Amino acid sequence: MLLWINGPFGGGKTQTAHEIQRRLSGSVICDPEHAGFGLRRMLPPELRGDFQDLVSWRQGVVEVLDLALTKHDGVVIAPMTVTDPRYFAETVGRLRELGHDVRHFALLAERETVLKRLRERGINRLLKYVVGKDAPPHRESWAVRQLDHCLERLREPEFAEHLWTDHTTVARTADRIAVLAGLTLAPNRDGALRGRVRRAWTGAKHIRLD
Template sequence: MLIWINGPFGGGKTAAAFELHRRLAGSVVSDPEHLGFGLNRMMPPALRGDFQDLPAWRRGVREVLDLASRGHDGPVIVPMTLVDSGYFADIVGGLRGSGHVVHHFALMAEPITVLRRLHNRGFWPGLKRERWAVGRIDDCLTRLSSPAFATHIATDHLTVAQVADTIARSAGLLLTPNVDGPVRAHLRRYATTLRHLRAD
């Protein structure tokens, strides 16, 4: 089983993915961004752009997830913003066409909620380093609202644990109980953010 967690940049995909992973025995997280950043690093700076536009990225993601899902006896969790309907059909549709069960979830929120989350991520609060993500909020939310990107989960008033619970229920998965209090939950989210900061 593949669980694709989609959403705008700063929408909580990574936090939800690792909360699921923490509470779902036998699961793994497979992040397609790693392949994209690797492909960009292979090219001269002047040629680097949105790695999703590279056919090699889309083909590679599909092939790696096919291998991971067939070779791993447990759910494969994929946190990745993917809002181009053609690219979505290429990757997610291709995986489904190959016989994989892909549960897709789009984490939705009001733009002000996404802005607040972007403001608070990283070592220092602020949006200076998030200009690219901020500029994509409206486009991402508009595209993801299409029925093609269902299942939609409104996350404005949900904690990360509640988002994970919602995904698990929809996918028919049983999570271990969440026993984190507010302080531990905050520290866990912060630690996840720090582990996934990039210098790219």
């Protein structure tokens, strides 16, 4: 089974994926973003656009996930934002055509909720500390520029199943996905402090400067 966790940038995909992987024995995370950034770095700076526009990314994601799903016994988790219906069909749709059990979930939240989460992410916390509490580094971020488009597109029926996350925790979102997918997660035994530390570490490992 593939759990494809969609959502806006800063919407909690990576944190949720790692929470599921932590509590689901045998599961693995196969992050399509890694392939995208690798392809992007291969290009001269002036040609570096959205890697999802590259046919090689879409085909490569399908090839790699198909291999993982065929050869790996456990659940495969792919946290990745995809809002273009054509690209969605060429990735999620194509994997379904190949016979794989793909469960797709779009994590949604109100705009202000996502903006708050983006401001609290590791790199923005660092910039806020360095340049002052009134600085708005998030306004210059690519994620914020894409936010309205992502939220609008992901509300469409083809991107169901929709999960609203404004008033829930990462652990509870993981629990909801597991129930909907017919999976059983190990109990979440993290206390509040340990959970914050774990999420901070996960966020720090996924900071990108390019």
